[in-house]
Amino acid sequence: MHPAPVDRLIAELGKLPGIGRRTAQRLAFHILRSSDEDAFALATAIREVKERIGLCETCFNLAEGPTCAICSDPRRSRELICVVEEPQDVIPIERTGEYRGLYHVLGGALSPIDGIDPDDLRIDELVRRVEAGEIEEVVIATNPTTTGEATAHHIGERLRDRVTLTRLASGLPVGADLEHADEVTLGRALTGRRSV
């Protein structure tokens, strides 16, 4: 019913996660109405990200070139690796400013229902990085979900006795009331308690 290019744009936008047909339509008409400058900037940004951004050969984080900015930063500690599921998980850890080691991005989490096995994740690559020798501690920072926990257990089994293994603690959010904590969180916080 719309001219073919408009329909095409709606169809492409509709493939994005969380975008239904009506939202896709709204976005498409927004783009149609916007200035040439804004619309082409969006198109260029999409093109650039696909042409210039790849995965780091070492840690599989996003990289402009063969090695990511973190792996090529000489000030980062080479003895410490933090294992995360997805590239976007690197960002919150970087924002803390507390972490000065390297990363390893698995590219997902184990999920047999979705057919995701250890082979589909970059676990062998992690084991090889550890075997190369320089690394002293691996911090497993997969999500505290069913799939993230199973992934953490699996990595734990693969790396046991080869390196110091730690798991990101889970516990109470800062500033929260004990009274309102859910039992799973509180239970884990108790298990992971520390001396004062």
Next chain:
Amino acid sequence: MRVVRVAPRSFRNLADEPIGFGPGLTVLHGPNGAGKTNVLEAVFFALTGRSCRTRREREAIAFGSSLARVEARLEPDPGDDGEPLTMMASISGSEARRRLVDGAPAEPGDDLRRPAISVFMPDRLALVKGAPAPRRAHLDRLVAALHPARAGLAREYGRALAQRNGLLARARRGAEAAALSAWDRALAERAEPLVAARAAAAAALAAPFARAASELGLDGSAALAYRPRTGELDAGGIAAELAARRESDLARGFTGFGPHRDEVEVSVGGRSLRRYGSQGQQRLGLLALLFAEREALRAARRRLPLLLLDDVMSELDPERRARLVAMVDDGGQTLITATELDHVPAAAAGLAIADGVATAEERR
């Protein structure tokens, strides 16, 4: 929170007119087929979007209509905080059911704003005499009602179980069971808190169940016991057991050990009510279970559930009828159906039901 009014539209044989309910006990009475049970079902449907009688909610659409809808108005009890609430559910022949809470699509948290619902209907006897699965699900709902923060434990366990079973099923078709031991541990870590939560909820039920059963005249000492399939094992022990049973799990393609095989045993005089109980004993057992849950919720200072009791009086003698009425006369809201108003020996509000039309009567 109590239901002050439901407004059905094209729901079974009910007239499209609002039906009002008072606090405390209301007796719905009228001849067979008048629509008494339909009123209970309409209340349940408005609050949950489901039927308490059938899995096929579309059966509730009145003949000749395309859509059934029930709207319920809830108001806080005196002294209760909380805002009045309107819950609406609809079902049509062609579309999925819809639930609105105060006009917006229902969200999971909304069900914590309404009272829990305890239903006694003859076909709910499956809870006492059927397979263990509905008893486990029922216990898990009680866990959630007693401790809302524990509501996610069964769901989390279910997720891990589905993943492990997915892996086993694929391995059975010839794929490699990669990372199975990681899933053993993930499953075991979720099993332990679930078993603990179920045990705590069952323990809270045990004494009130025995008491309610004896009040209702279930002869012989009645008992309710939680039998966790994993016994006393903690997460480490459960993981070890899963590892030990790996071969048989791989052969069957699913997980044979864990809290998804738990049993809740209801017995009278040491004999399983499920296997050896008469129909009458099983009815009393179900009733005692509902009252025990009510007691446990009260002890935990949670709101009393809304009781929907369909045709409980017919098999009770006058003395037990009086006891039952005394047990519901405790501040909670209760709707009872009976063919004769006289079957409910109490100063209760009456609703006469005839041909789907409800007429309020003076409180006796």
